Amino acid sequence: MSQDILAGLDIGTTKVCTVVGRAEGEGRLRVEGVGVAACHGLQKSIVVDVEETVRAVRQSVEEAQHMARAEIRAVCVGVTGEHIRCMNKHGTVTVPSGRISEEDVARVMASTAVELPPGRVLIGEPIPRGFAVDGQSGVRRPVGMVGTRLEVETHIVTGTASFIANVVQCVEQAGLEVAHLVLGPIATGELIATQAEKDLGVVLIDIGGGTTDVAVFVDGSIAFSAAVPVAGNHVTRDISIGLRTPSESAERLKRERGAAMKRFIAADETIEVVSAGTGERLRLPRQVLGEIIEARMVELFSLVRAKIEESNLYNRLAIGAILTGGGSLLTGTVECAQEVLELPTRLGRPSGLNDWTNKVDSPMFSTGVGLLYYAAHRPRRSNHTPPRPPNFTARLRSFFRRLSGGNEVKVKREA
Numbered sequence: 001m002s003q004d005i006l007a008g009l010d011i012g013t014t015k016v017c018t019v020v021g022r023a024e025g026e027g028r029l030r031v032e033g034v035g036v037a038a039c040h041g042l043q044k045s046i047v048v049d050v051e052e053t054v055r056a057v058r059q060s061v062e063e064a065q066h067m068a069r070a071e072i073r074a075v076c077v078g079v080t081g082e083h084i085r086c087m088n089k090h091g092t093v094t095v096p097s098g099r100i101s102e103e104d105v106a107r108v109m110a111s112t113a114v115e116l117p118p119g120r121v122l123i124g125e126p127i128p129r130g131f132a133v134d135g136q137s138g139v140r141r142p143v144g145m146v147g148t149r150l151e152v153e154t155h156i157v158t159g160t161a162s163f164i165a166n167v168v169q170c171v172e173q174a175g176l177e178v179a180h181l182v183l184g185p186i187a188t189g190e191l192i193a194t195q196a197e198k199d200l201g202v203v204l205i206d207i208g209g210g211t212t213d214v215a216v217f218v219d220g221s222i223a224f225s226a227a228v229p230v231a232g233n234h235v236t237r238d239i240s241i242g243l244r245t246p247s248e249s250a251e252r253l254k255r256e257r258g259a260a261m262k263r264f265i266a267a268d269e270t271i272e273v274v275s276a277g278t279g280e281r282l283r284l285p286r287q288v289l290g291e292i293i294e295a296r297m298v299e300l301f302s303l304v305r306a307k308i309e310e311s312n313l314y315n316r317l318a319i320g321a322i323l324t325g326g327g328s329l330l331t332g333t334v335e336c337a338q339e340v341l342e343l344p345t346r347l348g349r350p351s352g353l354n355d356w357t358n359k360v361d362s363p364m365f366s367t368g369v370g371l372l373y374y375a376a377h378r379p380r381r382s383n384h385t386p387p388r389p390p391n392f393t394a395r396l397r398s399f400f401r402r403l404s405g406g407n408e409v410k411v412k413r414e415a
C-alpha cells in the first residue's frame with residue numbers, strides 16, 4: 001500500500017533543502033522529490049532575514065513538490081546552532097500492576113521532564129536512551145514486560161526560544177505546518193550512522209556553511225549534541241581575506257584547488273588569484289591556499305574535539321567519527337579530522353536509498369534526507385489533513401503540560 005507523502009526541510013546557512021518521499025516498509029525510504037534554494041536568510045544557523053528565508057523555503061518546497069508530483073502540507077524541520085544545549089535525565093517509577101503498560105512508559109518519560117529557564121524551549125520530544133526493569137538495564141521496549149520498577153534515561157535538547165520561534169515562523173509563513181521539530185544532527189545521525197556504529201560509539205560531524213554540528217551516539221542512541229560556530233564559509237572568508245580575492249573566487253579556489261592539509265599539495269604547484277578591486281591576476285604557490293585552509297580546518301576539528309571531550313564520551317567512541325555536510329567535500333578533510341581528533345574517520349552520505357531523484361547521494365543532502373527519514377519513523381499526522389492544527393508553540397506548551405502532569409513548568413536550571 002502506498003504510504004503518506006512526507007517531507008524533510010533543512011533550513012541551512014547556505015541553502016534551504018526540501019526532500020520529499022515515502023516510507024516503503026521494513027524501514028526503507030523512497031525519495032521522490034528534492035528542491036534546493038540558495039538562502040542568505042541565516043547566519044550561523046540563526047534566522048536573520050525572515051523574508052529571504054520564507055522565500056527560499058517556498059522555492060525549495062515548490063521544486064520538491066513539482067518533482068514528486070505531490071502536495072506538501074507538513075514538514076519535519078531541523079534546527080541547530082551554538083545556542084543548543086543537551087542533557088541526559090534519569091527517571092524512575094513503580095509499576096503497581098507488575099506488568100509494564102504504555103501508561104507506565106509515559107509516566108516514567110514524564111518523570112524526566114525538566115523545568116526550563118525563561119527564554120529556553122525544548123527541541124523535539126525527550127528521546128528515550130534506554131530503559132531498565134527491576135535494575136536490569138539495556139531494555140529497549142519495556143511494554144509487556146514483568147517488573148515492579150521501571151527506569152529510563154532520556155536525552156533532552158533545548159534551544160533559545162526566540163531563535164526556534166523564528167524558524168517556526170518562517171515555515172508557517174511559507175504556508176506549511178511543522179509536523180516535527182528536531183535537532184538536525186539527531187535526524188542526520190539516525191540515517192547516516194548504522195545501528196552497529198551507534199551501539200559501539202560514533203560521533204557524527206556535519207560541516208555546513210555556518211555551523212558544524214556534533215552528535216555522539218553510544219549504546220545505540222544519542223548521548224550528546226552540540227554545535228560549533230565554525231564551518232565551510234569561514235574557510236572561504238579566510239581565503240578571501242588572505243588572498244585579497246572576492247568571495248566567489250575564494251569559494252571556487254577552495255572547491256577546485258583547496259585541501260584541508262597543506263601536505264596534500266605539491267610544492268611546485270601554483271594557482272591564479274583574481275585581486276579584489278583591480279581584477280589583476282596573480283600567480284601564487286598553491287601551498288599558500290593550503291596553509292590558509294589548514295589553519296581553519298585544524299581550528300574547526302580542535303573545537304569539535306573539545307566538545308566531545310566536554311561530553312566525557314571521547315573514550316566511548318569505538319567506531320570513531322563520521323563526517324558529512326557540504327564542508328566535508330573539501331579534499332583531505334577526512335585525513336585532517338583523523339589527525340586532530342585522533343579517531344578513525346569516514347565520510348557519510350545518504351546512500352542505499354530508493355532514490356527516484358538520483359540527486360541526494362551527497363553529504364550536502366544528509367540533513368534533508370535525515371529529516372525525511374526521521375519523519376518516516378515517527379507517528380505523525382497525515383500530510384493531507386485539511387484542518388490546520390494549533391500552532392507549534394501551543395502544541396509545545398501542551399506537551400510540557402502533559403509531561404508535568406498538568407502543572408505549569410516552573411523555572412529551575414538547565415545543564
Ligand SMILES: Nc1ncnc2c1ncn2[C@@H]1O[C@H](COP(=O)(O)OP(=O)(O)OP(=O)(O)O)[C@@H](O)[C@H]1O
Nearest residue numbers: 012013014015208209210211232233326327329330
Ligand atoms: N566540493 C566542495 N569542496 C569544499 N567545500 C564545499 C564543496 N561543496 C560545498 N562546500 C562547502 O559546503 C558548505 C555548505 O555545506 P552545507 O550545504 O552542508 O551547508 P548548510 O546546510 O547550508 O549550512 P549549515 O548546516 O551551517 O546551516 C559551504 O561552505 C561550501 O563552501
Ligand SMILES: [Mg+2]
Nearest residue numbers: 012208325367
Ligand atoms: Mg546544514
